Amino acid sequence: MIGWRAFWPSLASSGWRRRGRALGGVVGAALALGVAAPTMAEEAAEAPEALPSQTEEARLFTRGVMQTVGRSAENMSRFRAARSAAAATRQGMLERLRGVAVHGDLLLGDLMGESEWVRTRVQGFVAQAESCGRRYLPGPGVAERCLRVHLAGRGGVYDVLLPTLRKAGMIPVGPPPEWEGRGLGEEVFAPPTIEEESPQFDGLIVTLEGMPFRPALVNRLLGEGGEVLLEPGVMEESLIRDRGCGATAHHLEEAQAMLTAWGAAQPAVARALDLYKQTDPVLGAGDVELVRAADRRNGFLAQGRVVYLLP
Numbered sequence: 001m002i003g004w005r006a007f008w009p010s011l012a013s014s015g016w017r018r019r020g021r022a023l024g025g026v027v028g029a030a031l032a033l034g035v036a037a038p039t040m041a042e043e044a045a046e047a048p049e050a051l052p053s054q055t056e057e058a059r060l061f062t063r064g065v066m067q068t069v070g071r072s073a074e075n076m077s078r079f080r081a082a083r084s085a086a087a088a089t090r091q092g093m094l095e096r097l098r099g100v101a102v103h104g105d106l107l108l109g110d111l112m113g114e115s116e117w118v119r120t121r122v123q124g125f126v127a128q129a130e131s132c133g134r135r136y137l138p139g140p141g142v143a144e145r146c147l148r149v150h151l152a153g154r155g156g157v158y159d160v161l162l163p164t165l166r167k168a169g170m171i172p173v174g175p176p177p178e179w180e181g182r183g184l185g186e187e188v189f190a191p192p193t194i195e196e197e198s199p200q201f202d203g204l205i206v207t208l209e210g211m212p213f214r215p216a217l218v219n220r221l222l223g224e225g226g227e228v229l230l231e232p233g234v235m236e237e238s239l240i241r242d243r244g245c246g247a248t249a250h251h252l253e254e255a256q257a258m259l260t261a262w263g264a265a266q267p268a269v270a271r272a273l274d275l276y277k278q279t280d281p282v283l284g285a286g287d288v289e290l291v292r293a294a295d296r297r298n299g300f301l302a303q304g305r306v307v308y309l310l311p
Contacts, residue, residue: 062215066093071144072088082143089146097149118164175222213311239303268294
């Protein structure tokens with residue numbers, strides 16, 4: 001049998017390793033439809049460890065890529081099998097994207113069902129997905145195809161789909177309409193306080209220990225009084241493509257490295273007081289005051305210098 005690495009030589013390259021080796025465990029919706037993929041065990045063993053609570057769609061936000069593998073039926077000519085595998089892979093990628101969280105419990109598939117324009121845009125996005133390998137097995141007469149999409153960068157999810165949803169008015173803007181004070185109290189959890197730790201901070205790491213946080217296309221930052229500290233409308237448009245709205249990291253060192261790369265010299269750490277709809281961390285009143293004061297000095301919120309530390 002031809003090994004998975006022989007099929008996808010690019011996956012074993014150092015360049016791919018630097019991009020996160022996201023294929024491990026990501027077989028795609030084609031498998032959900034009963035389509036078999038080549039041996040995945042080797043790549044799955046090497047893939048970065050993911051949280052047990054994460055779905056494959058959620059890992060798009062922590063790994064930065066999503067890959068889907070499709071396979072044709074057996075006993076087909078090379079040409080027909082290639083076309084069949086390509087169609088199966090596109091359909092698999094489309095189904096995977098339907099499960100991506102937009103905000104709260106709203107999925108991209110929900111919005112595709114509501115808007116033909118959004119559905120057409122997502123289908124066009126899939127049609128432009130990057131090829132990450134293909135092969136034909138003459139014996140069984142089977143073709144296999146791999147497609148990959150990126151979260152950030154030119155042509156990525158943030159660059160293409162997020163503006164589409166914003167233009168369609170499907171991204172929340174401003175304070176939550178139902179916000180009437182959540183009774184969360186006045187206690188600030190930043191240890192010991194942001195002001196004492198970094199009086200001139202120019203970036204923020206928000207810890208979410210013990211909270212069911214859900215990475216999404218839009219993860220806003222709110223205050224306990226309903227204040228909106230971070231949302232796409234706050235950020236510079238040119239930065240959303242590469243940073244999104246509310247980046248995530250597994251470890252403190254990773255979050256600090258991200259902020260340093262984005263120009264932050266003294267990031268501070270604050271602990272979220274609560275979550276709104278599982279996607280928007282909520283800061284206590286004391287932290288909100290300090291964040292606003294720091295933002296007036298250096299405008300770090302417009303730069304999107306906020307990272308959520310996954311629980």
